[in-house]
Amino acid sequence: MNVIEKMSSTEKLVSEFQRVKSSLKGFLSLREKAISEFERVGIPNRKNEEWKYSDASALFKSEFNVEGLKLKVGKHDIDKFLVPNLNASVVVLVNGIYSEELSSLENIPKGVVISSFAQALAEKPEIVATHFSKYADTTNDAFVALNTAFASDGVFISVPDNTIVKNPIHIINIISVGLPLVKGDKEGFLIQPRFLFIIGNNSELKIVESFDASSSQAKNVCNSVAEISIGEKSKVQYYKLQNDCTGVHLISSVNAHQQKESHFDTNTITLNGDWVRNNLNIVPDAEHCETHLNGLFITCGNQHVDNHTLLDHRKPNCESNQLYKGILDEKSIGIFNGKIFVRRDAQKTNAYQSSKNILLSDDATINTKPQLEIYADDVKCSHGSTTGQLNEDAMFYLRSRGLSENSARNLLLFAFAGDVIEEIQIEPLKIYLAELVNQRLKK
Amino acid sequence: MAEKKDILEEVTSSDYKYGFTSDIKMDTAPKGLSEDIVRFISKKKNEPEWMLDFRLKAYRHWLQLEEPHYWAHLQYPKINYQDIIYYAAPKQKKELASLDEVDPELLKTFEKLGISLEEQKRLSGVQSTIAVDAVIDSVSVKTTFKEVLAEKGIIFCSFSEAVQEHPELVKKYMGSVVPYTDNYFSALNSAVFTDGSFCYIPKGVRCPMELSTYFRINTAGTGQFERTLIVADEGAYVSYLEGCTAPQRDENQLHAAVVEIVTHKNAEVKYSTVQNWYPGDKNGKGGIYNFVTKRGICLEENSKISWTQVETGSAITWKYPSVILKGDNSVGEFYSVAVTNNHQQADTGTKMIHLGKNTRSTIVSKGISAGFSNNSYRGLVRVAKGAKNARNFSQCDSLLMGDKCGAHTFPYIEIKDKTAVVEHEATTSKIGEDQIFYCNQRGIDNEKAIGLIVNGYCKEVLNQLPMEFAVEAQKLLAVSLEGSVG
Numbered sequence: 001m002n003v004i005e006k007m008s009s010t011e012k013l014v015s016e017f018q019r020v021k022s023s024l025k026g027f028l029s030l031r032e033k034a035i036s037e038f039e040r041v042g043i044p045n046r047k048n049e050e051w052k053y054s055d056a057s058a059l060f061k062s063e064f065n066v067e068g069l070k071l072k073v074g075k076h077d078i079d080k081f082l083v084p085n086l087n088a089s090v091v092v093l094v095n096g097i098y099s100e101e102l103s104s105l106e107n108i109p110k111g112v113v114i115s116s117f118a119q120a121l122a123e124k125p126e127i128v129a130t131h132f133s134k135y136a137d138t139t140n141d142a143f144v145a146l147n148t149a150f151a152s153d154g155v156f157i158s159v160p161d162n163t164i165v166k167n168p169i170h171i172i173n174i175i176s177v178g179l180p181l182v183k184g185d186k187e188g189f190l191i192q193p194r195f196l197f198i199i200g201n202n203s204e205l206k207i208v209e210s211f212d213a214s215s216s217q218a219k220n221v222c223n224s225v226a227e228i229s230i231g232e233k234s235k236v237q238y239y240k241l242q243n244d245c246t247g248v249h250l251i252s253s254v255n256a257h258q259q260k261e262s263h264f265d266t267n268t269i270t271l272n273g274d275w276v277r278n279n280l281n282i283v284p285d286a287e288h289c290e291t292h293l294n295g296l297f298i299t300c301g302n303q304h305v306d307n308h309t310l311l312d313h314r315k316p317n318c319e320s321n322q323l324y325k326g327i328l329d330e331k332s333i334g335i336f337n338g339k340i341f342v343r344r345d346a347q348k349t350n351a352y353q354s355s356k357n358i359l360l361s362d363d364a365t366i367n368t369k370p371q372l373e374i375y376a377d378d379v380k381c382s383h384g385s386t387t388g389q390l391n392e393d394a395m396f397y398l399r400s401r402g403l404s405e406n407s408a409r410n411l412l413l414f415a416f417a418g419d420v421i422e423e424i425q426i427e428p429l430k431i432y433l434a435e436l437v438n439q440r441l442k443k
Numbered sequence: 444m445a446e447k448k449d450i451l452e453e454v455t456s457s458d459y460k461y462g463f464t465s466d467i468k469m470d471t472a473p474k475g476l477s478e479d480i481v482r483f484i485s486k487k488k489n490e491p492e493w494m495l496d497f498r499l500k501a502y503r504h505w506l507q508l509e510e511p512h513y514w515a516h517l518q519y520p521k522i523n524y525q526d527i528i529y530y531a532a533p534k535q536k537k538e539l540a541s542l543d544e545v546d547p548e549l550l551k552t553f554e555k556l557g558i559s560l561e562e563q564k565r566l567s568g569v570q571s572t573i574a575v576d577a578v579i580d581s582v583s584v585k586t587t588f589k590e591v592l593a594e595k596g597i598i599f600c601s602f603s604e605a606v607q608e609h610p611e612l613v614k615k616y617m618g619s620v621v622p623y624t625d626n627y628f629s630a631l632n633s634a635v636f637t638d639g640s641f642c643y644i645p646k647g648v649r650c651p652m653e654l655s656t657y658f659r660i661n662t663a664g665t666g667q668f669e670r671t672l673i674v675a676d677e678g679a680y681v682s683y684l685e686g687c688t689a690p691q692r693d694e695n696q697l698h699a700a701v702v703e704i705v706t707h708k709n710a711e712v713k714y715s716t717v718q719n720w721y722p723g724d725k726n727g728k729g730g731i732y733n734f735v736t737k738r739g740i741c742l743e744e745n746s747k748i749s750w751t752q753v754e755t756g757s758a759i760t761w762k763y764p765s766v767i768l769k770g771d772n773s774v775g776e777f778y779s780v781a782v783t784n785n786h787q788q789a790d791t792g793t794k795m796i797h798l799g800k801n802t803r804s805t806i807v808s809k810g811i812s813a814g815f816s817n818n819s820y821r822g823l824v825r826v827a828k829g830a831k832n833a834r835n836f837s838q839c840d841s842l843l844m845g846d847k848c849g850a851h852t853f854p855y856i857e858i859k860d861k862t863a864v865v866e867h868e869a870t871t872s873k874i875g876e877d878q879i880f881y882c883n884q885r886g887i888d889n890e891k892a893i894g895l896i897v898n899g900y901c902k903e904v905l906n907q908l909p910m911e912f913a914v915e916a917q918k919l920l921a922v923s924l925e926g927s928v929g
Binding site for chain 2: 047048049344347357359360361362363364365366367368369370371372373374375376377378379380381382383384385386387388389
């Protein structure tokens, strides 16, 4: 394990890449291209329009290990992260490394492959080659480039044509440092899991991804990149739950590519986490696609939650819908930056985007930037953004019926958040999340 | 009815009717920018020491800055600042006794533009008169109705005159809203600005007529850098109009202006612009680069600043008229119609900065893009900590004509107070085929139908314009969109 003396600069990471590149499994020219892009773009600071409200360069001031720490986590430690009654296949990553022994796959239909990304790199290079780094743009996104350069482990899922994977697949990310590190208190880990999901035609897949970094104490950064290829008429649901990520700075990028008549639904719920940045880059690249992006963030303390979405409509007759809600308390900062991009050919696009926020404290900040960039004329695109407080009349109504101020407030906030929870299509997960949100609001 | 007929006739006629050049004898500075040029301008204008200091400070600051290219949705080559003439003034005798001594060619120019420099009441049933400050290239050539205004204590004159005669006011307010450090173009302007208008409305005076500045770029290779400063003292009111045109040339000319507005307690300023700089030809050749910093501050309570703009010209527009709502209960408004056609690019919007308590702002922006143009709304609404009960409503609509153009909305909303209520909504659509069909059915052809629908679409904003301007603006909209259909 090599501790880099100063990770504050982009160069350090580049030199680290040169050091470890021989141990990375294949795709060297692709990785080298990615690292040179990373070097060119650099770790973004506030001058970068996409990072205006989130200074990523501040996260990279401490020192990092680029290789994950191999930790022993017991099977019973996993139990507390499971969602009751979900009946999911569980895939566990410990510090970005796929754990065979902790993962348990159930009811996997024939032909479906669920494995570590490392295994896929080694055993299925041709399949990986057709999709790896094809949907996640390394040219403008420094963190995607960085992940692509180092990507060595994560999760690989391949679903053949005409296959419905009934049970959801629950990916649990455990970020854990365990013992105090080798020296100093500056060290942290740069953990970079890579996800590649390939879904054939006429198939269905549901993914639930959750985080646990409660036993992590250092200023670790988790930079995850997911690439999802969705075949014709297929349906993919992707739920991201960021509940216990206080010990890690999270940068996540989900890149989905949709074929004809496919559906992609995603729901990002952020409840606890110091510093979270979620990028969603969705490309409905054929006609009659449908895309739903939903998000909810409830923050307090000094939390910083940044949600970025980009919907790149390239082909005609597609539909997309975005709903993001934020509840911000204490000194927390919330950001929603959504962009609907409609290209010249994408006539008859129907795109809607809505961002609604409630501020509970005078020290909280919400920055929203809902954007439309439109080059086709026969489209229906609109967005709305509101920021306000709880309705006084509604509060009064509840108080007049004997509810305490707190419970009236929680009830109203829960109703506000409920719109996003309602969009979840897996019943046990919906119940679980509703409970989590309820608990969170009581805090 | 006759009025309407005119509009329709104009729709079918020429494209840019202000594209002529006038042959006025000019006094110009050599090309290029250096400290010497800054000193030269200052000397030409016989400025006091403090003014030169201000310019030099700004120039030195500007040298350290980089042309901002990274955030605006605009594409243009780097501007060569050494290829611009920074000072061009019509040759004339030092002091003008009367209008007769003004170069007749110059008078003709303004007549052609429909601006009368003679102090006679306009006919055509329009009751109010307008006081005009006419600026050609670098200098103000004539300010009308000065004496009438002076009776009420209103100061309305060229900026250079204000520097000479009212240095205490200029010193107090210049740079207080837009400091030279604000941005690249405001720094450039602060270093080389040549003229502009200055207006001061004293306590409790309601300006009896509309004040107006008319800007004209004439000389080839020049840039225009003017500076306007409007101060409304306690309880004062003024409505201010700004118009601008430039000749048709193949080269790009730079216009970088600064406008500052200050309102004291209970004062109100209404600022209306019809921007019609030469937009370049059908292939995107030539046209004005318009980089303007406009900002007002509601310094004390219950004051109000309202911006209304109709943007039809310029190859590139980069303009964000803003209001800083510092005084409690102050109000900021922004109404805008931006039309782009052919290869024009516009990145325009507003900033509403809420600092005081119970401040309100309204933003209504209507964008229309046609041809190969790109039209972006970029607006900021910021509610600072402690700005209790701030209220904002923003509405941005975009209309696309044809599938080669782009319409974009980039709102920035930054809220740091829990009592704030901020709403933003935006839509993008095209003119409904059913609407056009309805017009066709009644014998209105496509082009006229579009003119009609667009005017209806912009009504909310056009209603805010003073009457004379509103008529002008409607005509302008029709002309700008000519040839964009079918």
